[in-house]
Amino acid sequence: xKKVLVVDDxxxxxxxxxxxxxxxxxxxxxxxxxxxxxxxxxxxxxxxLLLLDVNLPGMSGLELLERVMADPGTRRIPVLMLTTxxxxxxxxxxxxxGAKGWLVKPFNSQLLLSTAKRLxxxxxxx
Amino acid sequence: xxxxxxxxxxxxxxxxxLVNLDAALLELERSRESDAARERLFRAGxxxxxxxxxxxxxxxxxxxxxxxxxxxxxxxxxLVASDELxxxxxxxxxxxxxxxxxGESSEAALSGYGSxxxxxxxLEPPAPDSLLLGMPSLYEIVLRFHSGLAALSEDTKLLxxxxxxxxxxxxxxxxxxxLSSLERAANRxxxxxxxxxxxxxxxxxxxxxxxxxADEDRLRIVRLAEPYRDVxxxxxAVRERRSE
Numbered sequence: 001x002k003k004v005l006v007v008d009d010x011x012x013x014x015x016x017x018x019x020x021x022x023x024x025x026x027x028x029x030x031x032x033x034x035x036x037x038x039x040x041x042x043x044x045x046x047x048x049l050l051l052l053d054v055n056l057p058g059m060s061g062l063e064l065l066e067r068v069m070a071d072p073g074t075r076r077i078p079v080l081m082l083t084t085x086x087x088x089x090x091x092x093x094x095x096x097x098g099a100k101g102w103l104v105k106p107f108n109s110q111l112l113l114s115t116a117k118r119l120x121x122x123x124x125x126x
Numbered sequence: 127x128x129x130x131x132x133x134x135x136x137x138x139x140x141x142x143x144l145v146n147l148d149a150a151l152l153e154l155e156r157s158r159e160s161d162a163a164r165e166r167l168f169r170a171g172x173x174x175x176x177x178x179x180x181x182x183x184x185x186x187x188x189x190x191x192x193x194x195x196x197x198x199x200x201x202x203x204x205l206v207a208s209d210e211l212x213x214x215x216x217x218x219x220x221x222x223x224x225x226x227x228x229g230e231s232s233e234a235a236l237s238g239y240g241s242x243x244x245x246x247x248x249l250e251p252p253a254p255d256s257l258l259l260g261m262p263s264l265y266e267i268v269l270r271f272h273s274g275l276a277a278l279s280e281d282t283k284l285l286x287x288x289x290x291x292x293x294x295x296x297x298x299x300x301x302x303x304x305l306s307s308l309e310r311a312a313n314r315x316x317x318x319x320x321x322x323x324x325x326x327x328x329x330x331x332x333x334x335x336x337x338x339x340a341d342e343d344r345l346r347i348v349r350l351a352e353p354y355r356d357v358x359x360x361x362x363a364v365r366e367r368r369s370e
Contacts, residue, residue: 083307105179110291111288121284
């Protein structure tokens with residue numbers, strides 16, 4: 001079972017992610033903001049994937065991404081941005097900061113599952 | 127997780143967001159220059175658009191996308207808080223409230239939907255991608271894999287799974303050798319793919335999936351054909367207004 005942390009202020013999105021990934025052998029944890037996400041990241045050392053909303057309240061998704069990438073303990077975790085905004089420049093900044101790509105909301109569950117499988121391919125553990 | 131649970135969470139969250147939107151709109155109506163009201167509207171509209179697709183209701187997605195677009199312009203200062211804008215936002219919120227109360231299987235849900243959508247779109251010409259929400263286009267995707275991929279064949283399979291989840295894979299073929307004499311001489315041309323994909327997703331969404339495989343300079347995504355359009359009333363009205 002691979003562990004995924006989804007950071008999004010919408011409960012519907014967090015629930016949609018859990019509903020899509022749990023049947024695919026993922027364990028989905030949720031955080032509604034950056035501060036809660038950092039707490040999870042401190043507590044867990046076996047996270048396989050991080051899904052980050054770009055437009056989080058308080059600490060933005062981009063700021064959180066930069067903190068994750070700056071920490072040697074978490075920078076190995078693949079990060080995928082979730083966005084509703086068509087802000088190409090912001091997404092390109094996220095990619096340069098270390099994000100593996102992005103999904104534009106609304107997204108379908110099949111796409112989310114295949115994306116999670118792909119991004120956790122290199123983090124697979126025996 | 128049962129779909130009914132997801133729908134219940136969706137409905138509760140949407141109702142809360144619509145209450146927030148309504149309150150922020152009232153605040154804006156009283157104080158037209160209020161940055162706080164604009165920010166509240168923008169944030170609630172943004173979240174609403176984000177969850178608009180959770181249950182796959184296309185009319186709901188279109189209306190929340192149009193609402194968010196107007197709120198985005200209002201937040202950026204490219205639209206002002208005129209009476210017309212406030213009335214259009216109010217109509218949009220009211221229509222969304224009616225939709226979520228009635229449920230997607232009810233005919234009553236769409237009462238006033240087309241008119242609310244048109245009023246929002248009339249404030250700001252919609253971007254092509256927004257106008258075509260839900261309608262598939264044909265895209266050509268050409269990419270060459272960057273060298274950092276650990277397991278190319280497995281990754282390629284999963285990339286095609288992702289693209290397939292976005293729509294219909296019309297064709298997939300390996301790229302012919304590069305025309306770059308420099309790379310050919312160095313014999314280091316990475317393998318690549320040319321994919322034809324029919325999808326209702328935007329170019330930006332396709333790019334978000336492909337950037338894991340290929341850097342910007344090795345990735346090209348082109349919309350090849352006009353999408354198939356089942357022109358419904360709101361879109362037809364926008365077209366007619368534009369041609370006047």
